Amino acid sequence: MDLHELRVFLAVWEQGGVTAAARQLHCVQSNVTARLQALESSLGTPLFYRRARGMVPTPAAEKLQGYARRLLHLAELAHQAVQPAAQPEGSLVLGSMETTAAIRLPPVLADFHRAYPGVEIRLHTGTSAELCSGVLEYRLEGALVGGELDHPELVQQVLFAEDMVLVAPEGCCGLEDERIRALLGFRQGCSYQARLDAWLKEMGRSPLRLMEFGSLEAILGCVAAGMGVSLMPRAVVEHRDYGRGVRQLPVPEHLARVNTCFIRRRDMPPSAALQDLLARLGGVA
Structure with a gap:
């Protein structure tokens, strides 16, 4: 699976639609749609139900989102491992009381x-x-x-x-x-x-x-x-x-x-x- 396709998938998951996902990713809607369709094609299953008011995750998407986050996290760790002198970059998503x-x-x-x-x-x-x-x-x-x-x-x-x-x-x-x-x-x-x-x-x-x-x-x-x-x-x-x-x-x-x-x-x-x-x-x- 292509990592960028996974990022697009998670953006649609989190934002609830292609338009909002495109704004988050700073790209055009057609690019988000194409990447999402490519991922669905490679997996052989739809990931969202298309509705007039947004995108609803399918059971397959529910299963995929955890793996997608883990894969992207491991990719970031791999990037950091080969650049030990570089300062940490990227996002850090945390929770707190x-x-x-x-x-x-x-x-x-x-x-x-x-x-x-x-x-x-x-x-x-x-x-x-x-x-x-x-x-x-x-x-x-x-x-x-x-x-x-x-x-x-x-x-x-x-x-x-x-x-x-x-x-x-x-x-x-x-x-x-x-x-x-x-x-x-x-x-x-x-x-x-x-x-x-x-x-x-x-x-x-x-x-x-x-x-x-x-x-x-x-x-x-x-x-x-x-x-x-x-x-x-x-x-x-x-x-x-x-x-x-x-x-x-x-x-x-x-x-x-x-x-x-x-x-x-x-x-x-x-x-x-x-x-x-x-x-x-x-x-x-």
Whole structure:
């Protein structure tokens, strides 16, 4: 299979159509169509259902996309291996929890960008469960998740630990406060929420109703307004931009520390860029 055809296939997969894929690849639509048709011809199967409003992947495309990402990644590694003196270039597609992306990553990524301006970093945020799926499906080269995982297809490295606190509105005495009815957080699959649910279960209290928000600012602002509580790393609450109008309450010792781990697929060797970034992340306190 031609590597450029695979790049075209993935662009159509990600963008949902030929027009958007052509814009991403900086080429004409006819070139995208021809490359995609050539790949389908060589494979002997259609990869997309053509619809008036876009392209829908076929089951064959669902299977191919993981292999395509792996092949392109290995091709990039091969290119780097024969040019050891060259600085890393290309793209680095990573995932992170929202809290880690907001507090821990900015200075590290800024330092990395100054050292390697030729590397394009694309950072996707999500819950630990979503990020794990992204790595397993080859959509992310790696991700920072909360807690340690046990999966045969993943390699993980503990980078640092977070001290967790219960973030509550002023006047709240803790989870014993019967006025607290809601847990404010991100989508289902957040490892921090699972930890708070375990705490509630130990107390004999029913799980709190989850109210989902898309940003730290929204969560903490609504906590300050008295809508509920959240479980967050202490570093988030102590940051000058996030801790206004809320109070920190202690978490039981066995639930209070959460390792932040970097995960990647076992069959995807890390690129030179990723190795350097991991070395920098290992220095985060």
